[in-house]
Amino acid sequence: MAKKIAYVCSACRSPQMKWSGRCGVCGEWNTIIEATGDEASRLASGRRPGSPLELVGLSSVDEPPERRNLGIPELDRVLGGGVVSASAVLIGGDPGIGKSTLLLQAAANFAAGGGSAVYISGEEATTQVQMRAERLGLASSPVMLASETGMRDIVATLEATRPDIAIVDSIQTMWLDGNESAPGSVSQLRAAVHQFVQFAKRSGTAVFLIGHVTKEGQIAGPRAVEHMVDTVLYFEGERSHQYRMLRAVKNRFGPADELGVFEMTGQGLQGVDNPSAMFLSERGRPAPGSAVFAGIEGTRPVLVEIQALVAQTAFPSPRRNVVGWDGNRLAMVLAVLEARCGVGLGGHDLYLNIAGGIRITEPAADLAVAAAILSASAQRPLEPNTVAFGEISLTGALRPVPKPEQRLKEAKKLGFTRALAPKGTKRVILEGIEATLLGELHEFVRLLGSSDDD
Ligand code: TYD
Ligand code: MG
Secondary structure: OOOOOOEEEOOOOOEEOOOOOEOOOOOOEOOEEEOOHHHHHHHHHHOOOOOOOOOOOOOOOOOOOOEEOOOOHHHHHHOOOOEEOOOEEEEEEOOOOOHHHHHHHHHHHHHHOOOOEEEEEOOOOHHHHHHHHHHOOOOOOOOEEEEOOEHHHHHHHHHHHOOOEEEEEOHHHOEOOOOOOOOOOHHHHHHHHHHHHHHHHHHOOEEEEEEEOOOOOOOOOHHHHHHHOOEEEEEEOOOOOOEEEEEEEEEOOOOOOOEEEEEEEOOEEEEOOOHHHHHHOOOOOOOOOEEEEEEEEOOEEEEEEEEEEEEEOOOOOOOEEEEOOOHHHHHHHHHHHHHHHOOOOOOEEEEEEEHHHOOOOOHHHHHHHHHHHHHHHHOOOOOOOEEEOOEEOOOOEEEOOOOHHHHHHHHHHOOOOEEEEEOOOOHHHHOOOEEEEEOEHHHHHHHHHHOOOO
C-alpha cells in the first residue's frame, strides 16, 4: 500500500486532510507543507482507527503544576498562589480600569525578581509604555518590551525568547494576516487566542491576555474566548472610586471566586491587605439606611457597608436603583418584605448602594440588604456595631449561610459587638458577640419597630 502523505500548516501546525493553497484553520496562504519526522508519524498514527487509551486512577503521582509568584501578593492569591507555567490567563475589564497598569507592574516585579518577562503592547507605542513605567518607578526592571499587533511576528518573537511570562495588551488589537475578518471580530479574536494558548502549552510560558469588555459589541469581548483559556480574571470597580477588585471567575488551577483588592494611587496599584477596614473606613456614625454585611469573597471574609435610601416617589412606577448588587435579588427581597412582613414600598423610590465600589454576589447579603432598607424606611438607625448576614427565602424564613465563623471572627476583629444572623448559627462561634438569631424576617421587622419604644 502506498504510504499516505501527511500535511500540516507550517503557521499554526494544524493537521490537514490534503494539500491546499490556504490553511482552513488559521487562514494563512501557502503554508501547507508535507509533515516530516515525528510529526508525520504522529499524524499518520492519528488516522488509524482509535486505539484504547491508557486509563489511570484519580490519585495522581505527578507533582502539582509549577507556579511562579509574580511579586504582587493580591494577584498571586487570586491566581491560586502564583501563575502556573504553560497556562493562559485572560484578564478582562472595562477600558481605563487599570489592566495595563496592573500587568505592567506584575511584569516589572516579576522581572526584577529574576524571571524573564515579555510585554507586547498592541495599543501603545513602546515609548508610551516606557513613560508609564517611569511614572510608576519601574523603569529599571528588565522587562522586554515590544509594540506590535501582527500575530505572525509576535508568535515568532515569543518562540525566539520563550520567557517565563508574556503579557499581551490587548487581544482585541491582535490580527492574523491570513484571516479575512476585521481585527476585533470574534473570528480574529478566537484565532489569536488559540495561537497564544498553543504557544503557552508548547513553550511553558505563562501567557496573560488582556481583553477589553465592550458594551456596544463593536469589537468582540473576552467572553467569546473564556472557554479557551485556563484562568479568567475580571478587573472591576467604580470609575469614581479609587478601589479596584480583581475577581477570578474561572480557574483550572485554583479556587474561582477569589477576590483581590487594590487601591489606585499615583504610583500605580497597591494591594489592600485588609479590605474590610478599607471598605468601612468612610462609614460615619450610625445612620438610618446603613447596615454592615459580613461577607465572604473567595477565601477571605470582607465586611462592607450596604446603604439604602427610601424616598417618596414622583413617578408612576417607583425607581429601583442598585449599585453593586443584583437587581433581581433586590426585587425578591422587596417582594418578601411586602408579602411576608407587610412592608410595602410601592409608593417609594429605592436606592441601594454597596459602599466602596465593590460588587456583592452572595445571597448571604439578603438580610443586611433588608435591614438597610427597613432602617431607611423607618428612618431609624440599626444598633451600633452590628453586622448582619443570612439568606432570605421566599417564605420569609432566614436560612443559614456558609462560613459563619469566619464572618464573625472578622467582625470581632474590626470591633463589631453585635450580629444579626439566621437561627441555627451555632452558639460556640458566637462567643464575644451579642447575637440576635432570627428564624423569620418579620421578627427583625418587629424588633426594629420596637426599638423606639424605649
Ligand atoms: P490603564 O492601566 O491604562 O487602564 P486599561 O489598560 O484597563 O485601559 O489605566 C487607566 C488610567 O489610569 C491611566 O491613565 C493610568 C491611570 N492609573 C493611575 O494613575 N494609577 C493607577 O493605580 C491605575 C491602575 C491607573
Ligand atoms: Mg490598557
